[in-house]
Structure formats: structure tokens, C-alpha cells
Amino acid sequence: MSLSPILRVAARGDGVTGDGRHIAFTAPGDLIDADGAITPGPHHRTPPCRHFPECGGCQLQHLDDESYAAFCVDRIASALDAQGLAAPIRAAALSPPDTRRRATLHAERGLLGFAVEGSHQLVDVRECHILAPELFALIAPLRSLFQRLGLKRRADVHLTLADQGPDILIRGWSPEGLAAAEALTGFCQANGVARLSLDDGLGPETRWEPQPVTITLGDVPVPLPPGAFLQATREGEAALVAAAREAVGAARTVADLFSGLGTFALALPAKVYAAEGARDAILSLKAAANARGRPVFADHRDLYRRPLTIAELNRFDAVVLDPPRAGARDQVEALAACTVGSIAYVSCNPASFARDAKLMVAAGWRIDWIQPVGQFRWSTHVELAARLSR
Structure with missing residues (x-):
């Protein structure tokens, strides 16, 4: 009987055979016979939760850590390839089970x-x-x-x-x-x-x-508005912050765009301009920075309606960009033409990141490296931090 091996896991979590068949709940190395029966391979694990796969909270509990990490890398590589791009992609930083905060x-x-x-x-x-x-x-x-x-x-x-x-x-x-x-x-x-x-x-x-309820970002307790955005795990936050710090290096002045509560602004050893459209978040960041004497200028600014201009961007040594899933195309157009030394692009959507990165590369920028982050454990949701420079 002819057996087809699962070669990779596609974006929605289905295993893919060499002839292009998509088989749900399979892992790389599983074997599929002509009738669709699955022989588990070395990367197939028994899902730990009784609710899998019915519960929509997880899609990939049947993968071991090695194949789940490879999935995170492949999601980013595929998004880049769709835009005609390639870049060095590091090993994925995975958050452990039982850590979603x-x-x-x-x-x-x-x-x-x-x-x-x-x-x-x-x-x-x-x-x-x-x-x-x-x-x-x-x-x-x-x-x-x-x-x-x-x-x-x-x-x-x-x-x-x-x-x-x-x-x-x-x-x-x-x-x-x-x-x-x-x-x-x-x-x-x-x-x-x-x-x-x-x-x-x-x-x-x-x-x-x-x-009063707070969340500590860097070493600063920040007032936490009800329902405010926060990185899903402490481990994921630490991986993204470390990547952003590496990307901006020794920059003395940094613009943190879509700053939220200050996840990056309060962790950078620099003077920071922080722009955020959510009023409650930027007021929390401003209060926290002022209380600790941090050199952070917090600006309530809708970057979709009023992105920073090229002239404004040119005042900074580096930029941290962490937009919503849709990306930041209008802001990226100005970034592509500015003179900052480096950009840390943090993204929760490899597809919109690749689209924006294509504009940057066309303007003479390069993607130095990408750090995948899998903080939504066993889901198809992949995040990343990348360094771009001229």
C-alpha cells in the first residue's frame, strides 16, 4: 500500500502531503494511506486536553515542540515568500503551557x-x-x-x-x-x-x-485600564522586548509607534517618544513614566489618521513599530524614506509584516533577522520581531 508522508503544517494547521493534500490534525512525519488513515509519526503527540480539537482555543496540540516551532518559522517564511522576500529567521521562542495571562x-x-x-x-x-x-x-x-x-x-x-x-x-x-x-x-x-x-x-x-491595579512593564508599574492590550505571556513579552532592544542597539533617541501601555518604551535605555491612539493606554504610560522619572514623552496620536512624517521620523536614531494585525502601511511609507538607523518591527501577523517589509526593501532597506515568537501556545497565531536597516 502506498503511504504519503506529511511534510509540513499549513497556515491553518492542516498537515500537507507531497501531492498537496491537506489532512487535519496531522504532524510532519505522519503517514497517510490511500483511504486517509493516519499512522502517527515521531512528531505526533497525544493532545493533553480533553476538549481538543473541539475547543477553538488550540489548533495544534497534536504537534510536539519541535514541529510546533518549525510551524512558527514556516508561517513567517511562507509570508515572506509570497511577497518575493527572504530573510534569516531565528529559532522560535515558545511560551510554555499554562502561561497565558x-x-x-x-x-x-x-x-x-x-x-x-x-x-x-x-x-x-x-x-x-x-x-x-x-x-x-x-x-x-x-x-x-x-x-x-x-x-x-x-x-x-x-x-x-x-x-x-x-x-x-x-x-x-x-x-x-x-x-x-x-x-x-x-x-x-x-x-x-x-x-x-x-x-x-x-x-x-x-x-x-x-x-489600584497595575501591570509591571520593564521595572515600572503601569496603571492597567480594564480590558487593555497586553502581551499574552510574560515569556512572549520578554522575547519581543529582548529582540526590540537588540534591534535598536545603542540608539539614544527612539520613536515607539503604537506604544500601548509602554511594553517597549519603558524597557529601552533611551529617550523615547511614544505614540498611541488609545487614550486610556497612553495616559497610563504617561502617568507611569512621570512617576518614575523616565525619559518618555507620551503622545495621544492616531497613527492611521496622522502617521509621523518623514521630517518627524528623521529626528530619531531608531524606531520601534508594533501595529495591530492590519499592519501600518501609511506609516511604513514614511519610514521607508526616513534616515533612522534601524527599525524594530514587532508584528502579530506575518502576512501584513511581509507586505510592509516589501515596501521597505524596495526603498533600500534590508531585513537583518526575524525572531519568531509563539506565545499563543498550540494556536496558528504567530508573532515576530524583526530588525530592518539600510
């Missing part, structure tokens, strides 16, 4: 968990191998709270592990009345919650926060 779950009709892959149906999570234990410990008590207070419509539950403990933001639900208030307070006290906020569509309303 930020996640969004969904609650509805007594269920609490992640959505089924490609569906709105919920998996009622009873175990999880990606969430930090402090966050997973909240799932059963939250489920009981929703059942007790009669949650009837779908709500989104944003969990973040802050310096003071778990921070919870629930969107789409805001129970009223004394009994509900007492239940919420009792839940927070019993479970060591640092903050609980509810948002019924008019913005977050904090119901519990015994002390």
Missing part, C-alpha cells in the same frame, strides 16, 4: 469557555492547558456566579493577570440590585480578584478594586 472567554446559558472552531457554539471548559493557573481557577466560580445571577444573554469575559491578581472585565452583562452587588463582592473576596468591571455597552464600570 490574558484571554477572552464567552458565557451563555450556564456555559463558560472558548468557542468551537469556526462556530459560535461554546465549549464548557473544564480543563485548560494554556491559561495561567490563577486565571483557570476562576472559571468554575465564574460559571457558578453567572448561574446564580441568571445570565441569560451571551457575555464576553476578559481575564488578565495583573500585579495584584486576576483582573476581570465582563462585556454584555451588568446585573443590578443589592443581591447582585453582594454576590459580586462575595465572589471577588472569595477568589482573590484584583478588579471586577462590567460593561453593558456604555464603557467599563468598576465594581470591585480594593487597590
